[in-house]
Amino acid sequence: MIGKEVEFEGHLIDSLILSKALDTILDLEGEFEILEFRVGRKKEEHSYARLFVAGKDEEHLNKILRELHKLGAREIKPEEVELKEAEADKVLPDNFYVTTNHPTYVFYKGRWIEVEDISMDRVIAIRDDRAVCISIDEVKKGDKIVVGEKGVKVVPPERPRKYSPFQFMGGSVSSERPTEEITEIIAREMIELKKKGGRIAVVAGPAVNHTGAREALAAMIRDGYVDLLLSGNALAVHDIEASLFGTSLGMDLRTGRPVPGGNRHHLYTISKIISVGGIKRAVELGIVKDGIMYECVKNNVPFILAGSIRDDGPLPEVITDVMKAKKAMKEALRGIDMVLMLATTLHSIAVGNLLPSTVKTICVDINPATVTKLMDRGTAQAIGVVTDVGLFLPKLYEKLRELRE
Amino acid sequence: MIGKEVEFEGHLIDSLILSKALDTILDLEGEFEILEFRVGRKKEEHSYARLFVAGKDEEHLNKILRELHKLGAREIKPEEVELKEAEADKVLPDNFYVTTNHPTYVFYKGRWIEVEDISMDRVIAIRDDRAVCISIDEVKKGDKIVVGEKGVKVVPPERPRKYSPFQFMGGSVSSERPTEEITEIIAREMIELKKKGGRIAVVAGPAVNHTGAREALAAMIRDGYVDLLLSGNALAVHDIEASLFGTSLGMDLRTGRPVPGGNRHHLYTISKIISVGGIKRAVELGIVKDGIMYECVKNNVPFILAGSIRDDGPLPEVITDVMKAKKAMKEALRGIDMVLMLATTLHSIAVGNLLPSTVKTICVDINPATVTKLMDRGTAQAIGVVTDVGLFLPKLYEKLRELRE
């Protein structure tokens, strides 16, 4: 047996941190002894715990410490972070440190510095004395990559001591909730966030169009509730088709029935936009007169359209190289405070992977599996709303208008 | 080989009847020859077909004829219907005729009489010179039961030659439709039906309450859009709990979060209603002051609450014997022109089994499997709307108000 002392500080009990820590040790068949435990006796007080953790051998112990580390365990005296050079582009040194999506610090040159752009399942590089979180494709030969857990500190979000209706719903995926009231809670949160100067991103799938929520999303953009739109070729084409023909993939948006010859609309739309050189130009020329993309262009809301193998065309603005698209998304998401994910599994999970756990994330889908998958893939902070986006979005916009008055 | 002549009349081509008939013969490995075929050359004209159908032997031929029969095939000269007595209660004679849910006639004492209360998978009895469709549990010893297909005529519904937005949607179960517009189509249909003196039944599951659509349903009852409510103990208890406490199964209907001690509300509600003798009495005493059940009582809208093994209590009005409940439902559904099925698989299928194919049936559920099951079980006329009942019902009520003005 070999052991080590670690300490925890914070709302250890009501944020379940200590429980999870002891669980982890037991699951990994380690041993522990609680050396010191001071509980915050009142609401506002922090707790402190000092544990002796033991494993069968060094490797076993390190495995345990690595997991405790993610829960916020610290070494008693911080040691300098350990770095190793990448031997080639996209090649990681052995024992590389894998990030969580929680705020993270490294002890570098004698002080704690925060890791920039933190998101999950990436690595940390030190570049110009700054710690940056990068994905494997961004690793360059010679990059100094953090290895091991030494000198790395994670601060998992604490649950707020005060009750918040918004926080409360976290993790739920049931369709048996009062949808209209939940819509109001989200609207209220959005308004408060905008008042404080916060920024909101919308991630939208093509069903937003098919289900008839297009006008509501366009209105939300017009009224300033959307600071960034992330989507794909399909949404943009369907939205512009709706502007030109009143159909979405050939389906009449007033009756839900396919229009004869409607599949031509789709190709015609793509060809038309390509012929003038893109969406922005088409709006400027007055070809596209309303809708989601129109409002983005008119209101200078940036949009990123990432390519997929289902795409027809695609439109000139679509980024067909997925790695470039991902990089553009990552940069655009910097500084975003809230993300609304609307009826898209692929984009929701992709965006979830790029977000720190401190960003408020709401995932709306009629299929509970989408929400479950998002959380299974690590975006545990997401609030799932299992509902029909075609009714949800108009209702959300209605609430935004009501509450703002 | 042994054969027989049959004839078809009607919109044989555009209602797919002839196609289905030939298919059926081929599937069953029979032979056919088309002896005569006159096509309706213009929209308003009927078509006529005379076929010679052949099978390997009498049994095989009868098997084929039995299937053709369901599609409307008639013998050239009608023969008297064949009857056999039931030997005991609930025991059917051999070769009993199984009903479809289409309008059906029997050739009895030299003339065609219509079968009353037609619904699928039942049998036909002649009682007092009337033909009645009864379920197996209604069969009494000595009942004259129709056997074979001789002297029985089925008239499958023809597709209307004129386009109707309402009819159009039939059979669809996709969640990718413009929900708000579909809601408007349904509202329009309801208003037209009520203008003509039609009657509407609502079949509702407890999710109507949980998702917050309770007030919308109550308002629809108050405004005269509901002529019959079919549900179970759970809906009634949750609805009354909402009136007494503002919660549904202990969940606050304003926030969607469980109220501490909320599970007491459920039992308290049941005990309270039992103590005063039932829902009607509780409304009269002023204990229940609003909601679905309140409006039913106040507006003399009959309701049937059928028992299930999940029930707590149950409330005094609940019919705990399922066969008695089914009989009560069957009687109440007589003369209903439209049924709205809201978020309940069990009740939807049970009610579907009791309806003729001429009743307009709309099934609303967030789970596409509910709609698929309903149709698999024979309620082919149903229109499926895959959406969140918690937003659908308030929107439907809003549309009903808008359109009526």
Added chain:
Amino acid sequence: MIGKEVEFEGHLIDSLILSKALDTILDLEGEFEILEFRVGRKKEEHSYARLFVAGKDEEHLNKILRELHKLGAREIKPEEVELKEAEADKVLPDNFYVTTNHPTYVFYKGRWIEVEDISMDRVIAIRDDRAVCISIDEVKKGDKIVVGEKGVKVVPPERPRKYSPFQFMGGSVSSERPTEEITEIIAREMIELKKKGGRIAVVAGPAVNHTGAREALAAMIRDGYVDLLLSGNALAVHDIEASLFGTSLGMDLRTGRPVPGGNRHHLYTISKIISVGGIKRAVELGIVKDGIMYECVKNNVPFILAGSIRDDGPLPEVITDVMKAKKAMKEALRGIDMVLMLATTLHSIAVGNLLPSTVKTICVDINPATVTKLMDRGTAQAIGVVTDVGLFLPKLYEKLRELRE
């Protein structure tokens, strides 16, 4: 402000009990002070906590204490349980105590006695100096019903300190798990349980038949893995139809396609079984020669068929009064150690309501919503397996055979 001291004992940290307790207090806007806290320093040691809890007034405090009580909080010195008489059948006294599904004790005549037949959302009556858990419909005028939390102790299940693959899976509803391996874990658990003389109940929906898992379930009954079958009329009719005709509701079980005239099979089966007087008699007479019901009769495995409003017939053994069916189910479930719920939402939730939290519960359904609903309704101990019962059950039987050898 008004307060009271309570104590907790057990694995407070790793079973999350203390965290939940503090959470509860904060959610209800109460105050607390931790007066004493001794943590089990090693795995095998219990922890102990003494808290001072305060509320705004007596009512508020009681509300908080009621919730803490469910988590196992005890008064420092036990007081005698408080009882009140029921004024009428099915009518509860004010302030009645609502049960959890955890083992529960009442302090009656100076000692702790265990409550019999504990299950959730019921009340406790003292009858002949025994404490029994009864549902509202079992309350008789004059019954001594427990009121308030005084003298009542709940023992929530502690998470085992040792890792168990079976326990681990609890709460999961994802379809992205290695299904074959999970099947093996369940098989292993069943075999171990049978070795120890444990008893297993199966709750089965009609999809067991439609999906072709009928033979596997029959074989499991034959081999002694099933001690009780809970189902409805549909499963029994379809199973016997499969024995008589090879079809299930008219669908050929070898090809999955409807057999012409197959809907007759269903009614014929019902009529036939009714004519001989029931399932048991039909097996004895050699009419039914294989299948699920056959094996139940031949192996003396009791079965309970509860009625529903969807039933045709029903078969003579079906209990058409749902309250009687529920009572029969409750009695049959006494002493059951494990329940396999197969492809049925209604029966799963109904049975879940009748089980203590100590019974191992596995819920298999292709629709994740069924599992989610079961847990939402309080059966938190259930393990959800999202898979196709038509392949799961044959695989489970294969594993049972492999592992037993």
Added chain:
Amino acid sequence: MIGKEVEFEGHLIDSLILSKALDTILDLEGEFEILEFRVGRKKEEHSYARLFVAGKDEEHLNKILRELHKLGAREIKPEEVELKEAEADKVLPDNFYVTTNHPTYVFYKGRWIEVEDISMDRVIAIRDDRAVCISIDEVKKGDKIVVGEKGVKVVPPERPRKYSPFQFMGGSVSSERPTEEITEIIAREMIELKKKGGRIAVVAGPAVNHTGAREALAAMIRDGYVDLLLSGNALAVHDIEASLFGTSLGMDLRTGRPVPGGNRHHLYTISKIISVGGIKRAVELGIVKDGIMYECVKNNVPFILAGSIRDDGPLPEVITDVMKAKKAMKEALRGIDMVLMLATTLHSIAVGNLLPSTVKTICVDINPATVTKLMDRGTAQAIGVVTDVGLFLPKLYEKLRELRE
């Protein structure tokens, strides 16, 4: 009113072609008169119909004729196909012809030539006297693009007159089918196809790995049942991770539980494969010793990995530009006779768009919405099997072995 004569030939009645044609005319508010109608009196005879179709004006008439055209309507005397040059890359001439996924011919230089690579929602170009079906991004400036319907003939698939168990299932998406038997029907079809020298493609999502079906797919590749694998980065990484560590995205494939530090496995795998230069090289070096990708390399089965914005890494073989990936997929799919789509919505729809309607297509998913979407998007020939791929694939392989012996 303005009109035109068209003719139809084939199994007009039992393939529903005439019914659909008349429906279409009525839906579009056109008029028709049936000028001649000769029905195939016996099974083996074709039918012939000559119709006069009328519209309000030329535009209206053309709209109707365009739709009839898709159903196989021909002008009485074929006219030369009409061509127009593309004015720029990716820009279509007005009135461009949109393809179906049915076999299509153009009347060019006095004779009918078949359009190559037919798939839906594309255009037809004449290049070097050959007619080729191309997508909008393949259109080059100066390409001669078919416009209007003149001189274009579509041959929709006729339903086989002989019953085939495989064909039968088409269109079904219910989960209530005998899964094991359906698996056998598919296995039988695959064996027969391979005997005739047919080629099978597999489209697989990452759930194949997570659910434990990896070994079954690897075995099917080894045994020669797979001629092409289409997938993405995730499947390949998870498969190789399973080979290196026994985990899939850090989840132990034996227990379904996350392994501590398992998220490292994912990144480690990517880094390792990148460092040696790709999957093929890793197999050759003996680093990857089993699994799906291993068998592809060892058995020279081509694989295409298309990029997506969710990808980590990605592996060197992944095509990150989606338009290039799509082009590679299209070329690889040429000559494929059957496609098995396993647990992936995105790839299934993308591949469905690239297939002619004559390719046998089976879509396996636990979520019925995936199958519904695939068909809604035009892949109407697909057979949907709603089941758990984790049990389906091992069972399919077992059947393939049994049946081949």
